[in-house]
Amino acid sequence: MQITVCVAVAPSTETKVKIAPDGRSLDTTEVKFELNVYDEFALEEALRIREARGEGQVEVVTVGDGSQKEEVRKCLARGADTAVILKADIQEADSASIAAALAARIGAGESRIVFFGKQTVDGDNGRIPAETAVALDWPLVAKISKLSFDGDHFVAHREIEGGVEIIEGDLPAVFSAEKGLNEPRYPSLKGIMAAKKKPLEELPVELGAARTVTVDLQLPPARPEGRIVGEGAATAAEVVRLLKEEAKVI
Amino acid sequence: MPQGILTFAEQRDGAFKKAAYEAVSAGAALKGDFGGAVSAVVIGKGVQEIAPQLGAYGADEVLAFDQDFLDKYSTEGYGRALVQAVQAKDPALVIVPATSMGRDLAAWTAAKLGMACAMDSVEIGVEGGKARARRPLYAGKAFAWVEPKDGPLLVAIRPNVFAATESAPGTAAPVAVQPLEFSADNLRAIVKDITAPAEAQLDVSEADIVVSGGRGIGGPEGWAPLEELAKVLGAAVGASRAVVDAGWREHAAQVGQTGKVVAPSLYIACGISGAIQHLAGMRTSKVIVAINKDAEAPIFKVANYGIVGDLFEVVPALTEEFKKVL
Ligand SMILES: Cc1cc2nc3c(=O)[nH]c(=O)nc-3n(C[C@H](O)[C@H](O)[C@H](O)COP(=O)(O)OP(=O)(O)OC[C@H]3O[C@@H](n4cnc5c(N)ncnc54)[C@H](O)[C@@H]3O)c2cc1C
Ligand SMILES: Nc1ncnc2c1ncn2[C@@H]1O[C@H](COP(=O)(O)O)[C@@H](O)[C@H]1O
Numbered sequence: 394m395q396i397t398v399c400v401a402v403a404p405s406t407e408t409k410v411k412i413a414p415d416g417r418s419l420d421t422t423e424v425k426f427e428l429n430v431y432d433e434f435a436l437e438e439a440l441r442i443r444e445a446r447g448e449g450q451v452e453v454v455t456v457g458d459g460s461q462k463e464e465v466r467k468c469l470a471r472g473a474d475t476a477v478i479l480k481a482d483i484q485e486a487d488s489a490s491i492a493a494a495l496a497a498r499i500g501a502g503e504s505r506i507v508f509f510g511k512q513t514v515d516g517d518n519g520r521i522p523a524e525t526a527v528a529l530d531w532p533l534v535a536k537i538s539k540l541s542f543d544g545d546h547f548v549a550h551r552e553i554e555g556g557v558e559i560i561e562g563d564l565p566a567v568f569s570a571e572k573g574l575n576e577p578r579y580p581s582l583k584g585i586m587a588a589k590k591k592p593l594e595e596l597p598v599e600l601g602a603a604r605t606v607t608v609d610l611q612l613p614p615a616r617p618e619g620r621i622v623g624e625g626a627a628t629a630a631e632v633v634r635l636l637k638e639e640a641k642v643i
Numbered sequence: 644m645p646q647g648i649l650t651f652a653e654q655r656d657g658a659f660k661k662a663a664y665e666a667v668s669a670g671a672a673l674k675g676d677f678g679g680a681v682s683a684v685v686i687g688k689g690v691q692e693i694a695p696q697l698g699a700y701g702a703d704e705v706l707a708f709d710q711d712f713l714d715k716y717s718t719e720g721y722g723r724a725l726v727q728a729v730q731a732k733d734p735a736l737v738i739v740p741a742t743s744m745g746r747d748l749a750a751w752t753a754a755k756l757g758m759a760c761a762m763d764s765v766e767i768g769v770e771g772g773k774a775r776a777r778r779p780l781y782a783g784k785a786f787a788w789v790e791p792k793d794g795p796l797l798v799a800i801r802p803n804v805f806a807a808t809e810s811a812p813g814t815a816a817p818v819a820v821q822p823l824e825f826s827a828d829n830l831r832a833i834v835k836d837i838t839a840p841a842e843a844q845l846d847v848s849e850a851d852i853v854v855s856g857g858r859g860i861g862g863p864e865g866w867a868p869l870e871e872l873a874k875v876l877g878a879a880v881g882a883s884r885a886v887v888d889a890g891w892r893e894h895a896a897q898v899g900q901t902g903k904v905v906a907p908s909l910y911i912a913c914g915i916s917g918a919i920q921h922l923a924g925m926r927t928s929k930v931i932v933a934i935n936k937d938a939e940a941p942i943f944k945v946a947n948y949g950i951v952g953d954l955f956e957v958v959p960a961l962t963e964e965f966k967k968v969l
Contacts, residue, residue: 406646406900406920410784417787430901489754515781515899518762523718523750532831533718535747538894549832552895553743554846556839558716562832572901573894602792605759609788610780617927621938628950629960632932635948638712640930642852642909643876 394449395503396439399495399521400468402461402595410612417610419515426462431510434570437577438540439508440472445542448496450474451515454498456481456491459595470580476591479598487603488516492524494598500529502642505545505565511536512569519569526567534560535569645795647679649734652705653724653744654687654699655716661849662740664700664807669767669800670738671701671810676769677735682706683816684728687716687722691818699809705818706731712827715834716744718767722751723825729756731821734795736767736774741799742848749799759791761798763904765927774798782900782923802848803906822873845879847898852909854900854927859914859954860936863891868958869913875965881905881925883915899924913954913962917942934958 404424411420436453443449453468455461455478465476479494499507507529512519519535526533538557539550545564550557552571578589622635623626636643649671650670652663654911670681681718685694687709696703708724725748729737739745740754741763761776768775768788776798790796805817847853854873866880873880882892884899898905900920910928915921917933919941925931926945933946933955943949950957 406782406923408781408784409919410781412785419781419785444669477810480761488760489757492754517778517780517782518750519746520750520753520760524754527754528753530887532830533747533751535718535750536743536849551743553837554849556837558834559836560832560839561835565722568830571894572897604757604792604794605761605785605789605796606792607789608775611786613779613927615782615788616931616945619946619949620943621946621951622941623950625950625952626960628952629957629964632950633961633968634946636909636930636932640909640947641964642754642930643816643969 394443394505396442396448396449396451396506396508397438397499397502397504398451398453398473398508398566399525400434400436400453400455400465401429402426402455403429403513403515404455404465406430406514408504412610412612417607426464428467429510429513429571431512431572433577433635434572434574435508435510436468436471437575438570439506441575442506442542451478452504454479454495456483456494456598458482463545465593466588467580469591469593470584471578472584474591476593478593478595480595481598481600483600486522486600487605488518489604490600490602491603492521494571496525496528499525506539507567508565509569511523511571522567522569529567531565531567532562533567534602536571537568538571538573540568540574563566645733645735645963647677647732647734647736648673648681648736649729649732650681650683650702651739651745651748652683652685653740653742654690654693657687657689657693659693659696660740660742661807662742662745662802665802665805666738666740666800667697667700667702668793668808668810669805670839673736673767673769674701677774679734679766680704682732684708684725686724692822694818698814699812700727700807700961701810702816705816706825707818707820709820710823712830715837717830717833718747718751721831721920722755723829725752725757727824731732735803736795737797739797739799740803745799748796753797759794759796761789761796763801764798765804767798779904782904783927784923785790801906847879847881847896847905848903850879851907852876852878853881853884853898853905853907853925854878854911854913855915856886856913857915858885860886860891868955868962872911872962872965875962875969883921912942913958915942916940917945
């Protein structure tokens with residue numbers, strides 16, 4: 394069984410956001426990039442499926458400008474077999490154009506399981522998995538927190554407001570991972586050594602035009618200066634009074 | 644030329660979600676900006692009965708997809724119905740709530756239609772007759788205006804941000820039951836069941852008040868004071884990632900960059916330090932109250948009202964005070 398894991402290399406969640414001079418993108422000069430948090434769960438799940446089946450290959454794919462190499466290498470160190478960087482200028486790309494490139498790669502291969510993270514921590518979109526599923530004409534099972542197989546038949550769990558949906562279907566399928574799907578492993582020293590010899594290919598691709606464009610990026614309005622009302626339980630009455638009379642939220 | 648506004652009114656088990664009224668009201672508030680009518684789409688089983696209610700929130704008409712096999716949400720079932728509705732109405736703007744269901748539906752529908760899409764938006768604008776939306780990026784550390792390169796825009800709106808306004812109380816909207824251009828055979832991934840916790844819990848993303856706990860609680864026990872406070876306020880109980888990772892609370896309760904982004908009118912943070920990833924998930928709350936024994940904790944920088952002290956003393960005192968005024 395061939396499994397593809399699509400990953401993004403995204404700004405660290407610790408990033409203090411600064412706006413670039415163009416007024417519509419992130420100033421990345423001091424930003425640390427790392428594997429998108431949710432994609433760690435996606436990769437881990439793919440590795441576990443390969444291990445449970447005792448056969449198969451896990452391929453990691455990212456669409457990027459080439460600067461993603463180091464993070465992609467770490468995916469190989471964790472246990473992926475091969476990796477591909479679909480090389481393109483992604484500055485002006487959107488979910489649809491990236492998904493088209495991913496779907497072309499996946500469609501030409503042998504994979505019948507494709508994993509994504511539920512969303513990137515920079516764009517917070519969660520659209521690429523759906524765009525890819527539609528381009529491949531495969532079912533989409535997004536935001537899953539549990540997955541099991543009986544051959545080609547799968548049962549997945551998705552948390553919704555106040556409950557869990559139990560979803561069933563058959564491969565091929567596109568899945569996206571929610572936090573909690575599994576506990577991702579750390580790369581072992583052996584894995585890190587092995588990763589140096591694993592294939593990491595770079596393939597130039599042409600990206601289609603974006604449908605959705607960002608025209609303006611701004612920092613959120615500052616919250617009013619924080620205010621400490623007082624110390625200890627004795628302050629409770631005053632805070633409740635302020636909530637009722639000043640803030641009027643209760 | 645696309646015209647008018649199409650809104651998706653989410654329902655589960657024959658009852659509209661508050662987010663449905665928010666979506667319809669958001670559409671009604673923009674009526675006229677794109678010409679045409681404000682239509683609502685309802686998908687499910689037996690939904691014809693409830694569909695007329697949307698008139699009160701400003702829907703001029705309701706398109707109902709009423710089928711036994713649409714009883715539970717499925718990406719392809721609801722997605723194909725919404726695609727069909729969009730193709731029938733050719734709207735300039737489509738509004739879907741950014742709930743679990745709505746986000747899934749919006750992403751798939753936009754893909755299927757090749758439409759521009761703005762997720763989790765907090766504002767909808769009009770620029771030169773074109774719809775645009777303002778949405779958080781980096782979990783709310785920045786906000787972007789996004790617009791379609793050309794053509795219509797599908798906007799998923801963040802729950803609790805847009806008002807649900809009964810602009811025409813008592814008005815029943817005309818309902819047009821839609822013939823289906825697809826069947827149950829088109830659904831490849833199916834929701835077989837929905838399990839709910841024994842005691843129905845209010846979700847942090849839906850609640851108007853959230854009481855959250857962090858590592859300051861000290862363990863899986865010790866949540867009783869927070870639960871008591873939440874009960875008095877009709878609030879949901881949230882958690883920091885530290886306590887979720889420690890297994891003290893369910894992941895569903897996690898607030899923050901890798902949990903839920905919430906915007907309640909009141910957020911009470913108890914024993915939470917205020918890490919950047921936690922702030923990202925709650926900093927757009929209208930009012931923030933923080934209780935922490937460390938006066939230097941970063942949470943106090945965003946708190947409208949901070950109390951320095953031991954949460955095990957302060958929280959019960961708050962509960963008693965709220966009881967007096969509620
Ligand atoms: C990739 C990534 C994603 C992340 N995503 C999230 C996320 O989505 N959500 C999230 O919350 N975190 C997230 N984090 C974790 C975040 O960085 C912090 O580690 C976490 O928020 C800390 O949780 P905490 O405030 O409960 O614990 P701590 O930071 O340990 O703070 C506990 C606080 O409780 C106070 N305290 C202790 N005892 C008492 C008492 N008796 N009374 C009153 N106060 C007391 C202490 O003074 C302290 O300020 C993420 C981290 C990473 C790296
Ligand atoms: N540039 C990219 N290349 C490959 N996969 C990506 C890329 N960007 C995002 N993804 C994948 O798509 C998921 C959702 O991203 P998004 O729809 O942008 O929020 C991520 O968690 C990744 O799995």
